[in-house]
Amino acid sequence: MIFNPSLALSLPLLIPFLGAIGLRLFSRQPSLREGTSFVTAFALLLSVLNIIPLANNSPTVVLAQPFPDIAIALKLEPLGLLFALVASSLWILTTQYAIGYMRGNNEKHQTRFFICFAISIGATMGIALSANMLSLFVFYELLTFATYPLVTHKGDSRAQHGGRIYLGILLTTSVLFLLPALIWTYIATGTTDFVAGGILQEPLAGSALGSSIGSPSALALLFTLYMFGIGKAALMPFHRWLPNAMVAPTPVSALLHAVAVVKAGVFSVLKVAIYIFGLDLLSQGNITDFVMWVAAFTILLSSFIALRQDNLKARLAYSTISQLSYVTLGVTMANSMGLMGGAMQIPMHAFGKITLFFCAGAIYTATHKSHISSMDGLGRKMPITYAAFFIGSLSIIGLPPLGGSWVKWYLMLGAVDAEQLILIGVLLGSSLLNIAYLMPIVIRGFFMPLQDPQDDGRIAEAPINCVMPLALTALCSLILFFGAEPIYQLIMPILEHHSG
């Protein structure tokens, strides 16, 4: 179906922006507007499927040339394809869910909401397809600003406060850490291109900063700048934007946590590790040690915090913070198994966590309950929702036969390869904590009596456009367990590059 490779590669970026224009045109006709959202979402998925054959022989499409030697350009590679596929397929479900939610709750400014939604997914596609670090940075910042109106959608003082922290942390980390890291990389190597095997191994000769990159401590500093600079990966202590973004409508939480924002963060982490540093360089010396302990600490501490949250969405938010650091942890192991675990986490966590968020939203829509302590007995009234929640939880915990189990498997192999056996302990501990903060919700739902007997007749499953997406994503988590092989085949070549 590819007509012209360059055009095909630009389409996933163009379609959401064209969709946004269409949404603006139909702002006064809700049905046409919603129709446009769906058409855009499906067209996007098709355009991403269309570029699958380009994964290993992609052209470079230059969009703009702000500097003589760095372009804003697109180039497809396997990891970006994986991310684009996950984001575009989940976007369809999120759109369906969002339309139901926004209409059901009579939210204001729906056109603005869906336009920002479309621009966010466009920025996400830009991140997935970026040919170099500057382009990625550009789309990364665009995503921050496009999601800000979504986070602050309610427009009250709580939204304002949440928005401040959201923008404050994401901008501060990206401007103070990520941008210097990017410029340092550029000055030291003369490029910011994503090259298999990394670009930092061959610093520019002659330049003072080129030679400064030679020492392991400089590399460790640069790596740390990158890891903390990518604030969307929510490494502690720069994680607080995520729980604060919970003031947003639930579809936005799903978008933030599963589809676009946090995945863009961990995707960037993987890109930096694989294409800027390269595995060979990462595994030398102790470049990654500091970040590794921060990631391990984040995994455990945020799980403990999750345990203490009674608000379901807040608990899931802290769970996300912990799960994101799996990717960073995998990267810091600096071997192909660890990175494979990190890459696998993108689709596995996406489908698992979006299921849980859809369930939280469905429970809220059906019962207007948001606190776990008040959710006793609901499982028997909402069996599909709770079954999906159970499946999603198992995937997050990492039990077979669900997709999430592969992540833990590869991460543990990575820990063994890296001879960091204590990380196995961290991963096991995290799994136990996952059980401790997710399973009680299911158990309360199925086995505890209803708190208010009057609820008996009143409570039923949420409307179909809430239940269908969550059932589908739960099913996908199951399928991904058996379907992990193609992902492995897709990703493995880029990890083996230069390391063999």
Added chain:
Amino acid sequence: MSDHFIDPFIAQLPALQILIPLLAAPLCVILHHRRTAWVLAMIASYCSLAIALLLLQQTSDGTVISYAMGNWAPPWGIEYRIDILSAFVLVIVSMVSSITLPYALRSLEKEVYDNKLYLLYAGWLVVLTGLLGMTITGDAFNVFVFLEISSLASYLIIALNRDRRALTAAFQYLLLGTVGASFILLGIGLLYQMTGTLNMADLAQRLPLVSHASGVRTAFAFLIVGLGIKAAIFPMHSWLAGAYRFAPSAVTVFLAGSATKVSIYLLLRFIYSIYGSELAFEQLHLSSILLPLALLSIVIPSMVAINQKSFKRLLAFSSISQIGYMVLGIAINNQAALSATILHLFNHAIIKAALFMSMGAVFYQISGHRIKSLAGLGHLMPFTFAAFILAGLSLIGVPLTAGFISKWYLVIGALNAGWWPVAALILFSSLLAVAYIWKIVEAAYFKPPLSPNTTGAIKEAPLSMLLPLYLLVTANIYFGLNTQWSVGTASKAAAMLLGGGQ
């Protein structure tokens, strides 16, 4: 149609650049009609822009145009000397005037008494003449003459605001402006005493011969301080906030986009083309003077801006901090940083003009400039505030905007000089810009309107104000994506300055 016809015209371009606005100004007074005056100002301004663009085209390959005014050969007569840097600044100044005038029509009719409008347009043209003259001339004393012309006229057009507080603001500007101009005059006088010439090119040749004389150093000190006052470098900035706040909105847009830029241009001219970078930086240690001033200029006014209650004052303090970036580029004194300074002359002109325009459009509708009174306006004036946000992002230096390009080169310049902490400070200061820009965004979008009765009366700004505003916003994005012209010109100009001047 042949070169016979065009060549004589082309040869006179430098004179026409000044003469057209200079002659149009008294014509405005004679005709004494506000709309006619506006039309004349438009024609003169667009002619200036066209001439400036032609001059830039001629000089972009490194050519230096020398024009002997009245056919008196330099160094005795007054020489107009145009290289790529002065042509670039000519374009910036005439462009800001040309884009602002269509906007000014409605805006000024509201803020200035009708029977004074013709005077305002005449004054506007005199300011334009002075600014262009300072840029185009190759004669140091002529710089002072044009400086006085533009300053006196700008006191006038600031004071013409209906708001009578504009009078005290203009008076304060007058006092400090006069101090600055006197310092510059003293500096130029000392230079003449030491070398016996006023022609810049001539000065550049003779100064090294007397470089150890104390008069040369004293002159340098006077010039730097005098230009520092005119450019509003911290702590010599106090006139700017009042002047920008109380001037009619369109006048603020024009001055913010052009006046301080020309002062920075003169700073570049005196430092690099007359003193030469060796004398200025190695013998007179200019970096160690400018660096602290630049850093203070960047940080302190930004913090002051965060605490402002008036959005016009907030933007004025933001201007001072942006001037700090330009001075910083000079202090760093390498190719990338100096390119950033020259580039930011242009980028900041389009950024700050857009910001002042959008806030001027708000002032047009609500007749107040307290940030509190912006409450709820984001939904009532969506296009104006969308433009403000986009220009604000450019000011912050978000990628895809012109402001990012300036910061990029400045940071690279700082890193190439090995000044890590300075680079970190530049980036940190972007966050301060986020704080004050977002203060306005939050006021406009998150606060409920002050009184529901008035909101019915507040509409989107008129199209004649929105169009120039969006032209600038588009320019902000365009020059963030395609920098061939802007960065190309700036880096050629920087290379010329660093390569030994003239």
